[in-house]
Amino acid sequence: MTNINKIIIVGIAIIALALGAYYFVPNSEVSLSNKTPVIMPTAELSFLSLEAQSNEEGSVTITVLPRIAEGADRWEFAITLDTHSVELSQDIAAISVLRDDTAGTYAPLVWEGNPPGGHHREGTLVFAPITPLPQTITLDIRDGADEKARTFRWALRAAK
Template sequence: MVHITTSWRGVAVLVAAALAILGVIAWSLSRPDENTPDLGTRTVQAGDVEVTMTALALNGSGAVFKIVLDTHTVELDLDLAASAQLTVNGAVADGAVWEGQGPGGHHREGTLRFATPVPAGATADLRVIGLPQDVTGTWSAP
């Protein structure tokens, strides 16, 4: 007859191993999908302001862009959510949300989000007004 004894040390080792495995799984799920296409970055000069727009997501959940504004001469005091307009296949999307640095200074960086779905294959135009010149970037949704 085989007698199996369970010690607290053995249980603790099993729990620690299970937590480690769950941690690895959670980490791998939180990483960007390596099969996601590179949507691209558009850099546009608006007078003395360099505007860099990177599409992070264009899908059924909406559109997300990383925005970077750089200058040495102009005060960057515009309201980016109010100054941004997204057009998807010719239809204007409402409700931009800015998550980033507030107005002022010579460098601003943050994320601009639109909840309007972007269908696969759609053309998405992001326009920012209120700078020395208006800027537009264009992407095709994967």
Template sequence: MVHITTSWRGVAVIVVVALVVVGAIAWWLSRPEPSSADLGTRTVQAGDVEVTMTALALDGSGAVFKIVLDTHTVELDLDLAASAELTVNGAVADGAVWEGQGPGGHHREGTLRFATPVPAGTTVDLRVIGLPQDVTGTWSAP
């Protein structure tokens, strides 16, 4: 008959190692994703309209911005895709696509996308015209 003895010290080492491994895995899985705030948010006043532009992506696949328009006095009826102009290192990009709330009201929010690739280190200007005043936000692509 074989008699197996277990050392409490051995069990304690196994438990500690298991806890360290589980803790490391939990930490790795709970790390925050890179946020859009890493690219930056620009808030500009255009008369009575507050325009918040957050760069969500500036890379080889294009440029993506979250746009928020807020006002209490002006009807926000502009076509944001037609009113937005993206400049990448001095060259104007076309083909903006707006995915968000339609024209009208005093609050609009959505995503503005450009398919033009943005090389790393490039200066990017987003200009929105058609508000009480034109607004521009500037970023540097990572």
């Protein structure tokens, strides 16, 4: 092996060691812009213990499960609609309203679920949280055929 070959091998080894040290040795001055940040929650949300409710009046069965936590930035209601006789073509957000025990009414922010159509739909109806926490809430969902409201009511303070 000639001196030139030895110099090349030593040079490659030095470069490999330098690159390895740069990538594997912690250094506070090395940029972290290519690393994914880890977000640690500051506080765990405590969800209220609320039961699912079903209403089988008429030709559509509606089941609602509230997912509400104090301090959350949104209140969610998991909703399932089932039928064997009519098309589920309603805009769920447009036919729903949330009421509190002080006569306040609240329109949903968004429906995150199946689009209109078919005989089975499910999704999440999202509302802004009500503060302060009311004693009770009522979710009314109007039946598109006869405009009769299906009513679901929960006691929130008792669920804490």
